Amino acid sequence: MRLPAGTRDWLPPELQRKRAVEAVLRGVFQRWAYAEVQTPSFERFDALELGLGDGVAQKTFLFNDRGGTQLALRPEMTTPVARLVSTRMRGAPLPIRLSYVQSAYRYEEPQEGRMREFTQAGLELIGSSGADADAESLFTALEALDALGLSDARFDLNHAAIIDGVLNNVAWEPAQLATCKRLIAGRNIVALREFLSATGHAEAAGDLVGLVMLRGREDVLQRASERCSTAEGREGIGRLREILARADRLGFGERLAVDLSLLRDVSYYTGFIFEGFASEVGFALCGGGRYDSLLPRFGFEAGAVGWSVNVERLLIALERRHSSQFGDAPAVDVLVSGSDVLAARERAAGKIVRIDFESRSESELLSAARAARIPRVLIARGGDVSELEVTW
Amino acid sequence: MVSPLVVAIPKGALYAESAARLRAVGLDVPEDPGRKLAVSCPDGTQILLLRPTDVPAYVEFGAADCGIVGADVLWETERHVCELANLEFGACRLVVAARRSDRYHEGAQMPTFLRVATKFERTTEAFFAERDVPVQLIKLHGSVELAPLVGLADLIVDLVASGNTLREHDLAIVSEIAQSTARFVVNPIRFRVKYHAITALLARLDPTAVPA
Numbered sequence: 035m036r037l038p039a040g041t042r043d044w045l046p047p048e049l050q051r052k053r054a055v056e057a058v059l060r061g062v063f064q065r066w067a068y069a070e071v072q073t074p075s076f077e078r079f080d081a082l083e084l085g086l087g088d089g090v091a092q093k094t095f096l097f098n099d100r101g102g103t104q105l106a107l108r109p110e111m112t113t114p115v116a117r118l119v120s121t122r123m124r125g126a127p128l129p130i131r132l133s134y135v136q137s138a139y140r141y142e143e144p145q146e147g148r149m150r151e152f153t154q155a156g157l158e159l160i161g162s163s164g165a166d167a168d169a170e171s172l173f174t175a176l177e178a179l180d181a182l183g184l185s186d187a188r189f190d191l192n193h194a195a196i197i198d199g200v201l202n203n204v205a206w207e208p209a210q211l212a213t214c215k216r217l218i219a220g221r222n223i224v225a226l227r228e229f230l231s232a233t234g235h236a237e238a239a240g241d242l243v244g245l246v247m248l249r250g251r252e253d254v255l256q257r258a259s260e261r262c263s264t265a266e267g268r269e270g271i272g273r274l275r276e277i278l279a280r281a282d283r284l285g286f287g288e289r290l291a292v293d294l295s296l297l298r299d300v301s302y303y304t305g306f307i308f309e310g311f312a313s314e315v316g317f318a319l320c321g322g323g324r325y326d327s328l329l330p331r332f333g334f335e336a337g338a339v340g341w342s343v344n345v346e347r348l349l350i351a352l353e354r355r356h357s358s359q360f361g362d363a364p365a366v367d368v369l370v371s372g373s374d375v376l377a378a379r380e381r382a383a384g385k386i387v388r389i390d391f392e393s394r395s396e397s398e399l400l401s402a403a404r405a406a407r408i409p410r411v412l413i414a415r416g417g418d419v420s421e422l423e424v425t426w
Numbered sequence: 427m428v429s430p431l432v433v434a435i436p437k438g439a440l441y442a443e444s445a446a447r448l449r450a451v452g453l454d455v456p457e458d459p460g461r462k463l464a465v466s467c468p469d470g471t472q473i474l475l476l477r478p479t480d481v482p483a484y485v486e487f488g489a490a491d492c493g494i495v496g497a498d499v500l501w502e503t504e505r506h507v508c509e510l511a512n513l514e515f516g517a518c519r520l521v522v523a524a525r526r527s528d529r530y531h532e533g534a535q536m537p538t539f540l541r542v543a544t545k546f547e548r549t550t551e552a553f554f555a556e557r558d559v560p561v562q563l564i565k566l567h568g569s570v571e572l573a574p575l576v577g578l579a580d581l582i583v584d585l586v587a588s589g590n591t592l593r594e595h596d597l598a599i600v601s602e603i604a605q606s607t608a609r610f611v612v613n614p615i616r617f618r619v620k621y622h623a624i625t626a627l628l629a630r631l632d633p634t635a636v637p638a
Contacts, residue, residue: 145487146487188618188619190618220506220508220614221508221510221612221614221617222508222509223508223509223510223511223635224497224509224510224511224512224609225509227512247510247625247635247636249618249621291618293618311615311618311619313428313429313619315488315615316485316486316487316488316489316613316614316615316616317488317615318615
């Protein structure tokens with residue numbers, strides 16, 4: 035019996051770890067006053083398609099219902115939440131803070147950290163376009179990784195308008211601009227240089243490559259502001275400065291850097307963008323940003339910022355650093371033999387109770403308890419109850 | 427604490443020059459890799475000696491932070507790695523070739539359904555698809571130039587450095603698909619984690635790659 039490619043079973047100790055990680059994330063979301071929502075695993079594709087970038091739309095699992103309506107397994111959670119807010123929470127006072135922990139599905143080439151069914155946890159802050167909201171989004175992500183014991187995880191920040199402001203110095207056709215940004219996002223310097231020569235902009239190469247290869251803080255922002263020729267871009271630089279200053283006051287400063295090539299899905303983000311990563315794994319752990327153009331596509335004029343994390347990737351990173359914080363199966367407190375009433379009393383007292391079905395002898399029960407690391411054994415025989423302590 | 431750099435380099439055609447370049451920047455890479463899989467340099471840098479086609483996977487998954495690999499390998503694997511510099515050595519061309527006697531290189535009419543033998547499946551498929559030419563691909567693992575001689579394929583797609591091998595087998599170039607050279611590639615996340623070490627190494631390998 036083979037499973038479809040890119041799917042997996044979760045056996046008890048593995049699921050225990052996953053649930054523990056999810057519980058930590060939910061705890062952080064709750065402390066920041068984000069309320070959890072759930073949406074259907076599948077929706078009409080025409081609704082989802084409104085919100086998906088091209089790359090994701092192409093990886094969506096599609097199927098038809100019996101009436102011929104095209105349905106899709108949700109490939110991510112931001113679009114379903116945008117749909118939910120736009121259609122069912124229009125009257126709610128803004129800003130709206132929502133969180134989720136749900137499976138999502140993508141038709142990927144399966145490999146480590148990239149499954150066809152995976153778990154997305156994250157949050158969306160809807161109806162606020164200010165630096166407060168951007169900063170809150172970043173801080174929640176930092177605290178979430180901290181709470182998981184990944185307090186050395188680093189975050190890179192960017193603002194989508196900055197690179198637009200830099201590229202504004204050159205006259206591009208729209209398709210060329212898109213190609214250029216895609217090469218910058220992939221930090222594909224060789225192809226970027228070739229592209230600039232081929233389009234007659236070789237003179238811009240040195241400057242642009244210099245900016246894209248740079249990673250730092252104020253030095254990067256300073257260089258960007260010298261080359262950025264739009265008001266939006268300069269506002270973006272100001273926004274990043276404010277977010278960094280606030281992060282410094284919370285003690286996060288050391289872990290943050292500015293990376294102007296961080297564009298993620300190029301067409302999606304409209305402002306602040308960030309990504310969190312740890313040294314153990316070669317892929318990002320979490321990421322997000324501001325996507326003010328998404329909700330208007332659902333007819334709701336509101337800005338939004340949010341981020342998500344792939345829970346399976348977090349588990350890989352935690353496993354790599356041999357974190358023992360998440361892993362122990364729930365310990366059984368007591369092994370009960372011969373009495374349902376006795377077992378019920380123990381459960382009522384909050385104990386985890388395992389019941390012996392086989393009326394085994396005292397010595398057999400003791401060795402079973404020892405093997406399973408159960409510290410107490412209760413044995414009821416003909417009205418007598420004996421309680422034994424187990425050591426190992 | 428950031429761990430030392432792990433650099434992947436390909437055994438095979440690009441090895442000698444890759445090793446020489448790394449030695450020139452002070453890394454202790456042997457002239458002859460022999461059967462070695464990895465070497466540690468005195469400064470802690472680890473060098474992984476890999477099959478050329480494995481370099482992109484090691485870098486994508488972060489088992490190596492960065493590496494040297496031919497562009498031809500990158501076309502085929504389509505791994506998510508950042509190409510930071512063209513190191514310019516190991517130049518060769520990926521070409522379509524056929525038997526000289528078929529005269530395809532002089533414009534003779536080709537069969538309507540072409541059989542194409544190659545090691546470079548993805549690139550070949552993309553090349554013919556772009557030109558709307560239906561082909562039947564025959565994936566081979568070596569000695570591709572034999573295929574047209576024994577009637578296995580009408581065309582081959584293969585790498586050519588000097589062109590001697592083609593001439594020896596009486597094959598002629600029909601068209602050129604792309605030019606390949608060695609590239610310096612890096613894992614996108616490790617570029618950030620080990621920014622200073624990676625840009626320092628790159629600046630020494632190719633001073634034009636990291637603008638001031």
